[in-house]
Amino acid sequence: MHELATTQSLVQICTEAAAREGFKKVKEIRLHIGAYSGIEPNYLREFFPYVSKDTVCEDAELVCEMVPGTLRCNDCGYEGQAGKIYECPRCGGSIRLISGREFFVDSLAVE
C-alpha cells in the first residue's frame, strides 16, 4: 500500500515548506498525478485525514489533477495520449511512455 507512504511524504513536504516559508496552515493542496504514476487518489483522500492530523495540513483540501500519459513512437516520433494506442497509428512501430508517471505537488494554498 504505497499510497500511505506517499501521503506521509506529501504531509512531510508541506510541513517542510511551512517551516521554510513561515506559513501556519495549508488550506488546499493541488496535486499533479500522472495516469501511470500508480497513485490512486481515492487512497490518498482516505489516508490524508489520519496522516495530516496535528500537522499544518490538517483539514486541507486535496485537489487531485489527473494527467494522462503521453506516448512517443520509437520509429517515427509520433506522439499520442497513452491508454488509447498500443502501437504507433502512423507507422505501426513500437511506442514508449514519455510522460504520465510523474506525481508532484503543483501548488499549495496557505494562510
Ligand SMILES: [Zn+2]
Ligand atoms: Zn511511428
